[in-house]
Structure formats: C-alpha cells, structure tokens
Amino acid sequence: MTAPYQSAVRELLFKMADDNLIMGHRNSEWVGLGPILEEDIALNSIAQDQTGYAWRLYQMLHQMQEADPDSLGFLRQPREYKCCHLVEYPIVDNGIGEYDFTLARHFFFDHAQLLRWDLLRTSSFEPLAQLAAKAMGEVRYHVFHANVWLKNLLEGNEESRQRMTEALMRTFPLALGIFEPGPHEAVLNNEKIFAGEDMLKSQWLDRVTAFLHSLDVELPDVTSVEPVYGGRYGYHSDHFDNLIAEMGEVLRAYPDAQAW
Amino acid sequence: MKVVSLDPRVARLEFREEHWHHQRPLRKGEQWPTYEVFQMKKRGTQAVHVGIVHAPSPEIALAFAKEQYTRRGTTVRLWVVPSDQIYSTAPEDEVIFATTPEKIHREPFAYKVKEKIERYKKIRKA
Numbered sequence: 001m002t003a004p005y006q007s008a009v010r011e012l013l014f015k016m017a018d019d020n021l022i023m024g025h026r027n028s029e030w031v032g033l034g035p036i037l038e039e040d041i042a043l044n045s046i047a048q049d050q051t052g053y054a055w056r057l058y059q060m061l062h063q064m065q066e067a068d069p070d071s072l073g074f075l076r077q078p079r080e081y082k083c084c085h086l087v088e089y090p091i092v093d094n095g096i097g098e099y100d101f102t103l104a105r106h107f108f109f110d111h112a113q114l115l116r117w118d119l120l121r122t123s124s125f126e127p128l129a130q131l132a133a134k135a136m137g138e139v140r141y142h143v144f145h146a147n148v149w150l151k152n153l154l155e156g157n158e159e160s161r162q163r164m165t166e167a168l169m170r171t172f173p174l175a176l177g178i179f180e181p182g183p184h185e186a187v188l189n190n191e192k193i194f195a196g197e198d199m200l201k202s203q204w205l206d207r208v209t210a211f212l213h214s215l216d217v218e219l220p221d222v223t224s225v226e227p228v229y230g231g232r233y234g235y236h237s238d239h240f241d242n243l244i245a246e247m248g249e250v251l252r253a254y255p256d257a258q259a260w
Numbered sequence: 261m262k263v264v265s266l267d268p269r270v271a272r273l274e275f276r277e278e279h280w281h282h283q284r285p286l287r288k289g290e291q292w293p294t295y296e297v298f299q300m301k302k303r304g305t306q307a308v309h310v311g312i313v314h315a316p317s318p319e320i321a322l323a324f325a326k327e328q329y330t331r332r333g334t335t336v337r338l339w340v341v342p343s344d345q346i347y348s349t350a351p352e353d354e355v356i357f358a359t360t361p362e363k364i365h366r367e368p369f370a371y372k373v374k375e376k377i378e379r380y381k382k383i384r385k386a
Contacts, residue, residue, distance in 0.1 A: 036292070038313050038324035045327050141326060148319040156316075 008184035017057035018083035024050030074248040084231040086174040100167035108175035110142040124192040176227030295321035298339040
C-alpha cells in the first residue's frame, strides 16, 4: 500500500466508523423509551448493527497500526472524530429531538449507508468489500424500517403528516453534511477504493427524492440549501464534546474495563 | 426516600413521579391492533404461526415481526395477517374436536411407523 492510498483508506474508515458509532449510540438512547415495545426492539437492534460496523471498521484501523477499537471509539479528543453533525444531535433537545427527528435522521442516514455499502462492495480495499457484502442485508432492513415508518406517518393523520414533514425539512441540511467531500476524494476514486461523496450524494438524492415524491413530499432544491459541513474535518456541533465525554467516562475511570 | 436516577436518558426526559400512576381511558388509535405472524424457515416449506405483534399497519407489522421472530435461526419469508381477519371456532366448541380411544384406526400412527421401518431397512441394506 502506497502512502496516499493508506491515508485515503484511513480517512474513509474513520469517518464511516465514527458515523456508525455515534449514530448507534444516539439510537440506543431510546432503549426502554421507544414508543412501543416492538419498535423499541427494532430500533435498538438497528443501533446494535451500527455499533457493530463501527467496531469492525476500528478493527481495520487497528490492523493499520492505529490504537485498539476501545481507545479509538471512546478516548480520542473530540477534534479527532470525523463524524457528520447529523449523527451527533441528541434524541431530545427542546424541539429538535423527539421521534419524528429520530425517524427523519434514520431515513436519510440509512439510505446513504445502503448506497455507500453497495458502492464499497467492489472496493479495491478488500476488508471493506467483505464487510460491505455482510452489511448489505442488515442495512436493507434498516431502510425498510425507515421507509415504512415514514409512509405510515406521512399517510397517517394531519398531525403526523405535518410533524414528519417538518422533521424531514429540518433534518435535510444536516443530512447533506454526510456528503462533505474529504481531503482524499481523488485518490479514493482513482484507486477504486470508493466512488466518492459526490457520486454517493447524487444516488442518494435520487432515492430519497423519489420515495418522498411518491408520498407527496417535495424536498427543497438542493442548490438552495446550505449543507451542515465541518464534521469530516473535526469541527463538530455543540452537542459533541459532552457526548464524547459521557461515552468515555467509564473507560477513563476504569481503564481495564471491557468497553464493547 | 426519593431516588434520583443517574441514568442520563431518564434525567433528560424528566420522568415525573405523578406520571407513574397516571391513568386515563385509552384514546382511539392508542392501542394498535395485532397481527398474527407466520414464518417460513426454508424455501418450499409451510409458513408456520409463531406469534403476534402489535402494529399500526401491515408493513410495520412486518418490520416488527422481523425483529421479534427471526433473530435466531434461518428465515426466508414472513407473513402477517390482521388478527381480526381470522375466523375461529369458539373456545367453548373445543368439545367438537374430541376423539375417542375406540376410533384409534383413524390415527395415522401405524403408517408413520411403517415408513420409518422401511427407511431403516433401506439404510441397513446400503
């Protein structure tokens, strides 16, 4: 592996791992609080899948001479994480939280995940291609779960349609932050590691736009929306420092604890 | 003594004590209907009833059933059927199914054993 190839893979692995770790953590905050038992179990099973991908991706980094998965997941400085802002927002936060936001985020995030894993199935970086093949089935269920909820709430009553639509509109600029181009896009593309964020974004826009259109919801023109960028370069939302501090609290207090 | 929860999720949501014993009649749509779940474990086999889920729609019932009933073992397909769409005999009619020991000739045990013996013979030969 050449040095530019290594750096590009590292950057890709870090942002994917961090996205999945933080998304899984936020979704897991619904444990025991979901709207109904069955949904509680379904969402948290999705959270468990996401935490699992994070672990596998940190493992790959560990094999590239990075620290062990526990340290990578819980003990880095906030600026060292490369997740997008979308995944950082708490489940309840004076209005931006609530289940409508959780579902809108789940919908945008997992559609992007499914397409990303699909593009990675042919990656020249073999471990990632292997994980992609395994993750596809699970993430397909995540997307199914998100789609049926959106369909039901958008076709439900006036209140459910209004709340779901508002949550989608509020979350859209955050979701566009998933596709913030990283510093190694050209290498990723040329070396056939990953087709790149622009390609992913255009596939994703087609998918989510078509699905929402079938339910009479029109997203704003993407060129008129300011995406929430910064995460891929270590600049995070106000919620992030506190979140990371809380997640690493036990491991810092008991360094010998088994964190996973 | 009042215990203050250290669980951040509980602290964030501000569960208040008066909520714990809060009761009122259910409103329409609050209690979702149930769906009967059928699981097919292998292609070409019968879908077998495995339980129920509460859900607001058939699609969500499928999403829930997947997590409730297919996390272990293999599954190739799931069905869900609204419980109220199932016609059933009444519990008090259970007696109509009673069989008597004299009618043992109706039971297919003999044939089953015969098949087993034939199979065993074949294996012994081979």
